[in-house]
Amino acid sequence: MPRADSAFPAPVLNDILEAFPSKERERFLLGCDPVELRFADILAKPGERIRHVYFPTGSIIAQITPIDRRVGLGVGMVGNEGMVGIPLILGATTSSLPAVVQNAGSTLRMTAVLFRRELQGSPVLQRLLNRYLYVVMTQLARTAACSHFHVVEARLARWLLMTQDRSHSNQFHVTHKFLAGMLGARRVGVTTAALALQNRGLIHYCRGDVTVLDRAGLEDASCACYEVDRADSIWILGEVKRPA
Known part of the structure; x- marks a missing residue:
């Protein structure tokens, strides 16, 4: 399991959180715990209740869709451009895809209960995560096609x-x-x-x-999928002015 460490320095290096206005970001960070993730940590399992969301700052998390009991296919990768816990944005409470740590490192973790409260009270967070959700859905579809044709x-x-x-x-x-x-x-x-x-x-x-x-x-x-994915990731923050 991920190890929480109150002494671990957690600078804000997550693109979504850095796009917040400074005061709103400071309040949001008060509800986050800095956590060190280890390689192969499992952060989510299909059908299990989501207890935390993760905003990576120095780690990478792979999302996998199971094909059968023995194999699966990587359909997404989350670094400091995104978050893990997307179903909560849509009002769901359980995970649909396994999430496994691909590269060990730091992340900011917030409880699902507090995240839902923050989401309801923050139009900025809602707008950012709606854009992020759209991009993730597009990339999931592209990855499926890429795996078949390339x-x-x-x-x-x-x-x-x-x-x-x-x-x-x-x-x-x-x-x-x-x-x-x-x-x-x-x-x-x-x-x-x-x-x-x-x-x-x-x-x-x-x-x-x-x-x-x-x-x-x-x-x-x-394949050309990489350039399209990168352009999509840049678009997420396109309408949000980063604070100086």
């Missing part, structure tokens, strides 16, 4: 770019096993795709440690 190498490049964007680093850790689950591919297929990207000088990959060597080349190797 080859593993292009989808791997897309996933690595998404991870790099949210880790804010050229280096991060992700295993073949985890990538295979996210991409809905066999591990041998992920290995072949990773070697192809490495042989082209785009990445270095060794025992789960990834270094992006050629960002522009990796974007060229990715």
